[in-house]
Amino acid sequence: MKLIYRLNAFMKGLHISSFILSLMLVGTSLLGILVLAKLNYMYADYRIIKDASPDVYYLGNMSIPMPGTLVEEMGKELIDELQQFSGIGKVYTVKSVAPVMFNEQNISILLYSPDILDDFPALKRIGYDFQNDPSGFIVQSAVFDGYEEKSATISIYKTGVGWHDLTININNKVNPMISTICFSGGSTGTMDSSVLLTESNFIIGLDNESNRELLEKYSDSLRCYPNVVFRFKSSATETEKKEVFKFAEKKGNYTPLAEIAAADLNLIQAQIKSSIPLPVLLFLTSLIAYLSITALMVTKKGKDLSILYLCGASRNKCIATVMGSTALMVVIPSLINAAVLSFLWKLQKQGDERLWGFLFEENCIWLIVFSFVLTLFVVFSVAFASMKGKTPIEILRGVE
Amino acid sequence: MIELNNVTKKYKVGENDFYALNSLSFKVEKGEFVSICGASGSGKTTLLNIIGTIDECTEGTYLFDGLDVSSMNDRKRAKLRNEHIGFVLQDFALINNQTVLYNVMLPALLGKTKYKAIKSNALKALQSVGIADQAQKKANQLSGGQRQRVAIARALINEPDLILADEPTGQLDSETGKQIMETFKKLNNEGKTVIIVTHDKTVAEYGNRLVMISDGKIVSDI
């Protein structure tokens, strides 16, 4: 306490500038965190696509769904047709089923082919895991904000009966990962993997026996949208592939995932190019500002320091006083940033929709640590360098 | 209490050595009031700074209460200075934009005493020099005489055995200077050892021992 009192007194006259400086560091470092979180998000998006097997193709939304389409039958015809091609290795579907309600919100159910997780290993990494309970569901944080139970009651419409309650098990809660940033292709029919992989307002289950049986009961009121993904055999020749593409073009629009991944990467690179310079520039500016205020402190407060020395402080204590007071200007902003980050982190965990497009990861903490250490290092070395040459006695004599 | 043996302070001025103090030996007993007198540039301040441990001699030994100061490191000397020596300088050496109270508290803030105790000690010290009512004013709002009293109060807060004053009346008119010197006299009567540096004969007369210094050497000691 006494130390803080003393440091505070020492900084007298520099309070406003150090306050502004601290704000600058807070702002700069927060901007850096946001940029990083945005890149994290884009990168996570990209990884999902990139980690897919190279020969996986997405074939858009294949048919206009009609009420009453059997869950089992959905996309069946297309799958059968596709499977007749000699180059095709695997075909799987992602079906979206609506309308479903949870907690007075409209949601849909996505049913994944069970083997899809093998081709999209990134999904598992971000929490799409059905191993413990194949008939359980994965829910979106955006919808299930603050919901901590292991099961949930959803409502499905049943013709003639009305809304019907149904209890499902929850495997895991995840954040929506795929944003429109990555897939805003623009032209009609451009693949929207957001539907394929995940979106908000979905609960996700496996397209297996028990889940199909469950939904079959409501088949007359549910609309089912089949999406088809296929993968070539590794031995597929170019001609075999071309045949499939020709067919696919007739059926709908398809885009090789590799192409999407490449486009994603371009987006990320463009984002890095456009968003990194500003925070770096600001950070350099604030470093220079820290540097000059430290130098200023040593010259402006030279007399105070020599008085401190006179009163019985050792040389090291005088240096420590300068370092301590400048460190305060670095420590406090860093603490503020850490607090803001942990707040955002908490919001993210709760699936706050305002954080769409951002992903706060460990590297955000490292960014704070990095800016903290670097600023402190600069400040300390300037303080040390500018005080090294001076002896208190000379300053005292100078003012005598 | 103080024993300097063959103390030399050498400065390098260009190519040449300059001796601010030249093999000077000097002793002060507890309770003395010593005036060190000499022309400007004779080495008075240098001597006082070495006694006050804010400067170091290049040769010779300095014993304070039997402890060898010349072999101490900076930290130990700082502690000795903080606990046993009070400094008063010609230009007051106060932190101008801080309150009188803070200035007086400063030496104690460097020690182990609790904040509350420091504050009440500081007020007591201010009372003893007669300016307790100025405690909340900024140091630069006071007159020269008041400022020098603040400096004295600061020198007293850690209850040192030794008070060092370098031309304490140099920036004061003669009447105020007299009052300040009376204060030192009073402190000496209370048992503190006082060493005062001055080039003013009337000021020097307050001491009960007069040391004349010239060219870094003691020329008379009565």
Ligand SMILES: Nc1ncnc2c1ncn2[C@@H]1O[C@H](COP(=O)(O)OP(=O)(O)O)[C@@H](O)[C@H]1O
């Ligand atoms: N850092 C220094 N370098 C060179 N000479 C110095 C230095 N400090 C003091 N001196 C010289 O030492 C001599 C004694 O100085 P000082 O003790 O301040 O004298 P006084 O206080 O008696 O006027 C002076 O001639 C001064 O110029």
Ligand SMILES: [Mg+2]
């Ligand atoms: Mg002098």
